[in-house]
Amino acid sequence: MTTALPGAVALREQAARLDADDPLAPVRERFLLPPDVVYLDGNSLGPLPAAVPAALDDVVRRQWGTALIGSWNTAGWWQAPLRVGDAIGTLIGAAPGQTVAGDSTSVQVFTALDAAAALRPDRPLLVTDPGHFPTDRYLADAVARRRGLQVRHVPPPDLPHFLADEGRQVAVVSYSPVDFRTGELYDMTALTRAAHEAGALALWDLCHAAGALPLEVDALGVDLAVGCGYKFLSGGPGAPAFLYVAQRHHAALETPLPGWTGHADPFALARDYTPAPGIARARIGTPPILSLLALEAALTAFDGVDLHQVRAKSLSLTGFLLRCADELLAPLGFTSVTPSDPGRRGSQVTLRHPHAHGLAVALAGRGVVADMRAPDLLRFGVNALFTSHGDLLTAATRLRDLIVEGAYDPAPPSVGPVT
Amino acid sequence: MTTALPGAVALREQAARLDADDPLAPVRERFLLPPDVVYLDGNSLGPLPAAVPAALDDVVRRQWGTALIGSWNTAGWWQAPLRVGDAIGTLIGAAPGQTVAGDSTSVQVFTALDAAAALRPDRPLLVTDPGHFPTDRYLADAVARRRGLQVRHVPPPDLPHFLADEGRQVAVVSYSPVDFRTGELYDMTALTRAAHEAGALALWDLCHAAGALPLEVDALGVDLAVGCGYKFLSGGPGAPAFLYVAQRHHAALETPLPGWTGHADPFALARDYTPAPGIARARIGTPPILSLLALEAALTAFDGVDLHQVRAKSLSLTGFLLRCADELLAPLGFTSVTPSDPGRRGSQVTLRHPHAHGLAVALAGRGVVADMRAPDLLRFGVNALFTSHGDLLTAATRLRDLIVEGAYDPAPPSVGPVT
Structure with missing residues (x-):
């Protein structure tokens, strides 16, 4: 009725x-949307972009099946985390060379929080949103325990006031511009500025923003950002996440997970870890190429x-x-x-x-x-x-x-x- | 000529x-091997199993494209890390419920080393092979720095003697049963026993062993193991890795990366992290489903x-x-x-x-x-x-x-x- x-x-x-x-x-x-379905859950899992099936079939049958190990070079697998990172960079206002794709959002959140804390030693506080997505909260707690820091939960509207009072104690503020439950959009510009006025770093989780609205991480002076590949970027279930670190932090950047692919000379298989220059040092292990190249194909939905x-x-x-x-x-x-x-x-x-x-x-x-x-x-x-x-x-x-x-x-x- | x-x-x-x-x-x-190629690099990247293309096409077009978000339940995506983990478990001698698939080998090595160290507090040494694969060495150094421990490099043949002398100081020994350069096979049984006689934990990196020879992690009393999905398991480029933790350690297991999917009640989106019972607590973030289900299909090459x-x-x-x-x-x-x-x-x-x-x-x-x-x-x-x-x-x-x-x-x- x-x-x-x-x-x-x-x-x-x-x-x-x-x-x-x-x-x-x-x-x-x-997008290959099923007929007769109104799909309003693309902020949880983006639908299948039309470019993906053929691209992935080529990755599987030709690149993997026929060219085999050689595809690490000839098909550009090795560079994929940086290439896909740069493609995502164009959607978040990041110039090339500052964004890497790979691993899950949770791993990237851990990496970003820990690296940010290391860039602001002697500051004992991590500040985050009490309403932040759970994994961000859990990993903030984990990084704080690991580093002997304390977590303060401050709602976004109260953050400027909090920072004016206690900002000199704050290593990093970790927020999302969009509340994942209510859809409320916070003022990235003002909150980033408030963090910087306190000498703290601004880390943004862009899971619910990347691909949905214009972002200007470079122009805003954002220090670090993470985000996922499977919501508005429609990169597929569990698509690799991304990590952005502003170029000015690269030389001092120390990541908690120094895997071999972030080494300056990974194929020398050197005894000790020497980080690669630039954002490449944030690479960890061998990336999941099938998922990563599906994401790359998905991003072409944004072309033009x-x-x-x-x-x-x-x-x-x-x-x-x-x-x-x-x-x-x-x-x-x-x-x-x-x-x-x-x-x-x-x-x-x-x-x-x-x-x-x-x-x-x-x-x-x-x-x-x-x-x-x-x-x-x-x-x-x-x-x-x-x-x-x-x-x-x-x-x-x-x-x-x-x-x-x-x-x-x-x-x-x-x-x-x-x- | x-x-x-x-x-x-x-x-x-x-x-x-x-x-x-x-x-x-x-x-x-x-396996879909290209004609006229003799492929002897399957220990670096396994070739394409014949079951993979159709399985992945189904994942992409039907599960993702048509069933969309519902596939987390209906296609079993949510359980995939545990299901694929158990499938790998059958190849390494692990009873069900002790192995989880996901993330890169590097992330799993970090998780295993850090969790092992946490299980043996007050023991200041991590012991590993000077000839171990670089990422294992880099991450041992990182975990040691993080926890204020020291790394000792001891060649496998010298390990029993070292443990007899200094074993009471050792939290965990981290070795591979197969040297990735020479192909030498070490005695997992003897080295695991030597670790246990010293009260240390035995962590094995099975990258060059899983799928290549019979392994008996349960029977040997191995404490933790990691391995990769893309060598002898032929799961595809950068296929997810796996982590095994013996059941007896689950209750005390604390992982360094408490991501939301390892929560006891992940969809309650609770404020604080409560680890899931069993190996599920070693889950981190949302897994790369395309790569993970390609690995699952690849494992059917071992059927029977x-x-x-x-x-x-x-x-x-x-x-x-x-x-x-x-x-x-x-x-x-x-x-x-x-x-x-x-x-x-x-x-x-x-x-x-x-x-x-x-x-x-x-x-x-x-x-x-x-x-x-x-x-x-x-x-x-x-x-x-x-x-x-x-x-x-x-x-x-x-x-x-x-x-x-x-x-x-x-x-x-x-x-x-x-x-």
């Missing part, structure tokens, strides 16, 4: 208008795409979804926890509902894939490369229908990764 | 006889294969190659550095020649892929799953031809990863 609301017609017309004027609409064809245009469309999309939520869902018990101010919004909309888990499951059953974060948040990721306003209206309408029909399980979530 | 030596005919007949009697000969069809049979064939192969070297190459200036005693031989043969680099390059040009280790070692890896005695005679014959013809560049190696 679908109830026709008066506002729904106006929303449908608005969606059609906005989609007709969308300069990024043709980019959707760069202006991230300012992505941002403009993303704000149009999230703004439209908030309007849909306001008109169709608020009367049914949903509240938005995502800021309505566009300047404070990342590229997702999160709605609160006590039956978020059951609704996410039921919604997936009707072809709309979102996700939930315990206990009561329904999360809609918006990737402007392939999402339309019409998709969002479909999502909101089907969610409304579920409520009206009572067609979902109101039981609390069982244990399990995702809906 | 090929010179016919009297011995070559006898070698040809012997090879044909041995290959005709080889019960593993049909297993060669489980008895590693004792693999070992018997491997010894036949390396013994035959040593005979070829003795008869065809020793007169031309080659000396073997691999033990002739089968009990002291891994699954490779290494020959010394001052022009090893130029010869490896020229040999590849004639369809025989081996590799070299600076400055003068030519390394022939022998994977009994796909190598024949005829292959080895071809390699030795073509190498002899190169010398006779002077058809190689005698210049020292330029910098570069591999031949």
Whole structure:
């Protein structure tokens, strides 16, 4: 049963208008989206870019299968972590030679936090967001224990004030520009400046920002950044993460995991570790080439795409979804926890509902894939490369229908990764 | 020009006889080897198993492309590190629930060394092989610095004596059963026992052993082990590594990288880290699924294969190659550095020649892929799953031809990863 609301017609017309004027609409064809699915979980796992299957088949059958070990040279496998790093660099505002791809986000967070602490010895505090993604928190605790430091949890809005008071004790501040639950966007410029005024380093986790909005790590003077390859970069499940370290820190950079591929002369197999010049010293072990080159192929979905245009469309999309939520869902018990101010919004909309888990499951059953974060948040990721306003209206309408029909399980979530 | 030596005919007949009697000969069809290539570098990068392309295509197109985020549950992605770990466990003599796959060998070496040191607090020494693979040495140094410990370099034959003298100071001994340059096989049983008699932990790097010979980590009481997925396991370039920790250590196991996937309740996104029970606590971040599931498919090449049979064939192969070297190459200036005693031989043969680099390059040009280790070692890896005695005679014959013809560049190696 679908109830026709008066506002729904106006929303449908608005969606059609906005989609007709969308300069990024043709980019959707760069993704192999299943028909009849509205995919709003690209902030958890980006969908399959059309360039990936053929590229990976070539890596497997020709590069690995036929050229074998020689592909470390002839197919450029050896340079891949730096080459893919530079490709990601163009999306985060990093000049070449400062970004390396490889390992998981968790390993990169550990590396970045530990290396940052080493660059600011004699400062006893690591400061991070109490609402930071868990792995960032766990690894901040681990690095602090390892180095005899202390962790302070300071919400982003309070950070400038905290730094004004205690900043001289702070080695590094570790934050995300986008809250992974609410989608709130924090002020990277102001927080980076506040860190620097205190003499601390600014480390940003860009997992929910890279590929979703323009970033300017060089221009902002960011010291270190990490991010993942499988959310807005759509590099595939568990795609390698990346680490950015500003060039000015390279000479003094000491990483906690001096693996052989970061050696200045790795094939000399020298007895002692001598770090490579530049960001190459942040390489660790042999990278997972299949996953890494799938990520490289995925990044071609950004070819010729202006991230300012992505941002403009993303704000149009999230703004439209908030309007849909306001008109169709608020009367049914949903509240938005995502800021309505566009300047404070990342590229997702999160709605609160006590039956978020059951609704996410039921919604997936009707072809709309979102996700939930315990206990009561329904999360809609918006990737402007392939999402339309019409998709969002479909999502909101089907969610409304579920409520009206009572067609979902109101039981609390069982244990399990995702809906 | 090929010179016919009297011995070559006898070698040809012997090879044909041995290959005709080889019960593993049909297993060669489980690999997609390029025609006209003799591939003797499977100890550096295993060739493409026939099961991989279709399996990976399914992972990419169906699991990722169509089922999207749901595949973390429905396709078993979430459990893959433990499932693939258990599959590797069957090849190293580990009962289920003690092995996890993921991350690079370097990250796993760091994890294992640091966790081992934590299990033996108040013991100030890490002991390792001066000839150990560089990344093991670099990471031993890094862990020692981190924990205020000291590293002692003791060659494997001297280890029992050293431990008898200073063993009470030793937290962990970190060795490989197979020397990556010479192919010498050390006595895991005796060295593990010597470590235990001193109250130290035994950590084995199985990179050059897993899949090449029967291993019995449980039966030997090995404490921790690591290994890589891309050598004898043929899991693909940079395939994820593995970590084994004996069950008796799980409850006390503290890993240096407490990433979110090792949490007892990862999707609760709890504020503090509580390690999962069992080996799952050694998980770190989101694993590179494409590389990991390629490795899983690759491991099916071992289905129904008895590693004792693999070992018997491997010894036949390396013994035959040593005979070829003795008869065809020793007169031309080659000396073997691999033990002739089968009990002291891994699954490779290494020959010394001052022009090893130029010869490896020229040999590849004639369809025989081996590799070299600076400055003068030519390394022939022998994977009994796909190598024949005829292959080895071809390699030795073509190498002899190169010398006779002077058809190689005698210049020292330029910098570069591999031949």
